[in-house]
Amino acid sequence: MGQNTRKARLEQLLRLAQTYRGWTRKELARALGRDTTKLVPASGLPKLDIVMDLARVLDWPVEDVAQHLWAESATEASAPEDADLNFTTAEQRSRDAHRDGRYHDALRLARHAHAVSVTGEERAIASNREAAAWDGLGRYNECLRATRRGLGETGVSTRRRLILQSNLSTAYYSLWQLIEARGTAQCVIEWLDTHAPTDQLAHVVLAHGHYVRGNAYRRLMTLEPENHRHCAELARRDLDTARTRFLALADEHDDDSYRGVAHTCEGGLLELDACLGNRDPRVVLERFADALNGLVNPNEFPSGDWLESYGWWCILGCNVALRHVTDERALQSHMAIFTNKADEIAERLDNWSLRERVFTMEYARRQRFADWTGVESDWTIDHDDVRIIAGTMGRFPAFHRTGWRILQSAKVVVEA
Known part of the structure; x- marks a missing residue:
């Protein structure tokens, strides 16, 4: 973006702020803590304080002011x-x-x-x-x-709207905006329940709707402990439906990626069965651990939904361990194995959602260790870890607090 474009955009916002507040240029400059002759710098790049103050004057979110000033147009x-x-x-x-x-x-x-x-x-x-x-x-x-x-x-078209709504529900779910994810998926499911799918895409969208709604309910078990069992039952119903539908799609279209998503659903069902008392949590943890035996090196495994599903099985295993294992030594062992493997898979796939869960689970494991022993475990991270943590914080607002705690407590190794 050229200097003249930046200056023009800033000037546009300043005029808008004047009009919005009914101020003169001098009154606006006073509110922004600037001389009237220095509201627009020669470079067209305002300092952060003026961006913050301009957002306050306009009653805009800071990010919207920044977006207008710096975002490139498509052209x-x-x-x-x-x-x-x-x-x-x-x-x-x-x-x-x-x-x-x-x-x-x-x-x-x-x-x-x-x-x-x-x-x-x-x-x-x-x-x-x-x-x-x-x-x-x-x-x-x-x-x-x-x-x-x-x-x-x-x-x-209705078809296009359903696709967009399906993708919207995924984004909400990834960001842990679970009520929104559940509600958007619900809209998709309700439409396709009354307008039967007639092609592959519609069947995928319906299966995906159950996948997102089921996983939203599964995560809500932790956020809504008073509704724990109710959420678990609804989650189980949806994930079982999603698993059945994705397996049918895999068989009909000979597409292994659908089997990978079904495998993720199966992992969720195992976690839910442990929560509902349908399976012994120890047996469920053994099942998760056994599944990793054939995945010694993720770099030698084909990239895609199947490999990602194993990453989610690791995270689901951590959930079960945190919720059900009272022997702290066993908990530490289970979680160390699961987080290490999930981290390898996240790196192989460059998957930020998995990375967020890996860091969150590793932080939880270390907190449990400190509560158990009264001793803070040493956590050493390198430059790449810091880079990934920073990237994860930028992508997941809910991870900010955990990310800062990790950065403030860990020892950063500087490579020579």
């Missing part, structure tokens, strides 16, 4: 080779880039597709492609914004 973000692409070509190339794991390219192309789109349907499709790219980058708040933008378009 500015486009590469020269994209300039002549029409909507159809840009959208398909974004899809191809996403499939190949080139998420930054997918994002750039999706934004270009949105810029050249004509209809509400096209803008919704481009927004969904952008959301998919943000999801691949683990930027779930941006995924929320893109998806909600698509849902705000008019003239969008």
Whole structure:
């Protein structure tokens, strides 16, 4: 973004603030703690304090002021080779880039597709492609914004809306906004329960709706202890339905990725059976541990939903250990094994949701150790760990407190 563009955007916000407050330029400058001649710096880059004060004057969130000042438009973000692409070509190339794991390219192309789109349907499709790219980058708040933008378009087909709602529920779930995840998934399920799916995509969306709602209920067991059993029963019903539907899709379309998602559902069902008293927690933990025997080196295992499912089995195993194991020595052993393997899988997949759970579970394990022994265990992290913790904090607002506690208590090893 050029200097002149930045200065013009800041000037625009300053004029808007004057109008909003009914102030003169001098009154605005006084409120912002600046001389009237220095409201717009030569570089066009305001200092943080003026951004904060301008947000206060406008009654805007700080992030919205920053977004207006610094965000590139789709045209500015486009590469020269994209300039002549029409909507159809840009959208398909974004899809191809996403499939190949080139998420930054997918994002750039999706934004270009949105810029050249004509209809509400096209803008919704481009927004969904952008959301998919943000999801691949683990930027779930941006995924929320893109998806909600698509849902705000008019003239969008029911099919497209269901896809967007399905992806919206996933983003909410990833961010631990569980009430929103559950409610959005519920809308998808209710629609498809009264309008029977007729194609593969609709069946996937319905299965996914049960997957998200079931897992939202499963996580709510911890947040709503007074409704623990009720949440567990509802979660079990949904995850059993999701598992059955994904296995049927796998058989019908010979797609192993569906079996991987079904395997994740199975892990959730094991955790829930331990909670409901249907299975002995010790047997469930053995099942989780045994499943990892064939996964000595995740780097030699094909990337995809199957490998990710083993990562979630590790996290589910940690849940069971924390909830049911009273022998602290056994708990430490179980959780150390599960968090180590989940960390390897998260690195292999570059999966930020798994990383958030790994750090959270490892922190919980060390807290339990301190409560048990009265001694704080040494936690040594290196530069890469700090980088990943910082990235996780940026992606998951709910992780901020835990992330800071880790950084403040751990010993950081500086490589020579």
